[in-house]
Amino acid sequence: MxxxxxxxxxxxxxxxxxSGARACLDDLEERIVAExxxxxxxxxxxxxxxxxxAPTRGARFGQFAVVGATAxxxxxxxxxxSRLLDHPEQPAVGGGIRLETAQAARTGMQDVLxxxxxxxxxxxVVVVGDFNDWEATALSxxxxxxxxxxxxxxxxxxxxxxxxxxxxxxxxxxxxxEHVQSFGEYSSVRYIGRGGEGG
Amino acid sequence: MYxxxxxxxxxxxxxxxxxxxxxxxxxxxxxxxxxxxxxxxxNRADAEDITHDAFVRAYVNLRRYHLDxxxxxxxxxxxxxxxxxxxxxxxxxxxxEMPLHLSGGMDPARSLxxxxxxxxxxxxxxxxxxxxxxxxxxxxxxDLAYREISEILAIPEGTVKTRIHRGKAMLKDLMxxxxxxxxx
Numbered sequence: 001m002x003x004x005x006x007x008x009x010x011x012x013x014x015x016x017x018x019s020g021a022r023a024c025l026d027d028l029e030e031r032i033v034a035e036x037x038x039x040x041x042x043x044x045x046x047x048x049x050x051x052x053x054a055p056t057r058g059a060r061f062g063q064f065a066v067v068g069a070t071a072x073x074x075x076x077x078x079x080x081x082s083r084l085l086d087h088p089e090q091p092a093v094g095g096g097i098r099l100e101t102a103q104a105a106r107t108g109m110q111d112v113l114x115x116x117x118x119x120x121x122x123x124x125v126v127v128v129g130d131f132n133d134w135e136a137t138a139l140s141x142x143x144x145x146x147x148x149x150x151x152x153x154x155x156x157x158x159x160x161x162x163x164x165x166x167x168x169x170x171x172x173x174x175x176x177x178e179h180v181q182s183f184g185e186y187s188s189v190r191y192i193g194r195g196g197e198g199g
Numbered sequence: 200m201y202x203x204x205x206x207x208x209x210x211x212x213x214x215x216x217x218x219x220x221x222x223x224x225x226x227x228x229x230x231x232x233x234x235x236x237x238x239x240x241x242n243r244a245d246a247e248d249i250t251h252d253a254f255v256r257a258y259v260n261l262r263r264y265h266l267d268x269x270x271x272x273x274x275x276x277x278x279x280x281x282x283x284x285x286x287x288x289x290x291x292x293x294x295x296e297m298p299l300h301l302s303g304g305m306d307p308a309r310s311l312x313x314x315x316x317x318x319x320x321x322x323x324x325x326x327x328x329x330x331x332x333x334x335x336x337x338x339x340x341x342d343l344a345y346r347e348i349s350e351i352l353a354i355p356e357g358t359v360k361t362r363i364h365r366g367k368a369m370l371k372d373l374m375x376x377x378x379x380x381x382x383x
Contacts, residue, residue: 006367006374007339010324013317014340018234024247025229029222032254040216041261133259 039130109153110192114139116148118165127152129161129187136164156193162186207266214261225254228271231341232278238336239282241325242294249285253278275341276351279333286329316374323373331366334359 114127116139125148126136132152139148160180162171172179176188206227212220232253236246257264257277264273324332337348345363349356 006320006371009316009320010335010367010370011339013320014234014238014324014336016317017321018230018237018340021237021243021246022230022233024243025233025250028229028251028254029225032225032251032258033218033222035255036218036221036258038216039218039259041214042259133256 108155108193110156111151112154112190112192113149113151114163116163116165116170118146118148120144120146122146122148122165124164124166126164127161128164129159131159131161139163154192158189158191160187160189162188206270210261210264210266210270213258218258221254221258224270228274229254231271232274234340235275235278235336236282238324238340239279239329239333240285242289244294245285245289249278249281253281256281269347272347272350275337275343275347279337279351282333283329319374319377320370322377323370326373327366327369331362331369334362335366335370338363 116125116127118125118141122141125139125141127139127150128134128136131154137150137152139150141148161173162169163173164170171186171188173188173190177191178189179186180189181187206224209220209224213224229250233246233250236249236253237243240246240249253274257274264270324335327335333352334348337343337351338345343351345356345359348359352359354362
């Protein structure tokens, strides 16, 4: 057998294999579109800055505005950080989320503090939600008082989430805006920005 | 509705959250992505899962894609990385080997010998290490150029050429050994 024969056999064999197995693809697009629902592609930080200067875009002024807005955002963050160093705040104790509203408002992003009162014996607490693609973001309890926290920067929008305490689901955050039932369990929903607590 | 639109318009509409436009993108690429996954993973259920995940992840992260680059390269890169993760997972969580069953059946006019050769080459492909199998699938199923394969697998173009050359030699040896065993 020649090497060139292998090329052809392999090409035909793979195509034949896919055509024999592709029945599972028949309604793939419908399933994914239904699953995505109202979901939109995730915004990057740079897109938020671009949105801010959108009215001036199209002219050279727009480029200066992007630079200016970025510099202003850095300035605000810097001032905020220096104030924090002078007057450090302790995170709120209790279930739920508290919004750090002093985050640079120009970017539209807000630092959201997730707080979970967990049993003292708990060893891992994570938050999962549509903001992290339902992949775990760990919370920490450095002083061992059973209050687990983490901060996640979020853009304005509706977020569904829940916590896993040692692998057990806890989706009924008492301070959430609403609770929804999905996959047979409750999840918490929080609205950040316009119309929500963080706005 | 979206049939007549070009790819860039569909991607722009998808960026605006028009999931129907994304559905049309899926229609155009699902066979190519599924073939890649099936070739890499050699398992239909895993290939179906990863094809689904690749399109969902690509949509969620669509803003990371640059419209001036080829969309196929980007979606294939996502699928290839997900396949690699799944293969890593399968090392620790193996599933029973299930032969890939072809529901379509062979054209009766085609020779039995050709059918046997196809079975042999597919079995041989499954025995190759991933490093050789992946470039072969991208080259012979997805019809990609060496440069694109190198981008997707994040390896130099020269390495792609070497692996395809060696991979074909390995396939040929495996097929011949298999044939000899059957004749003995």
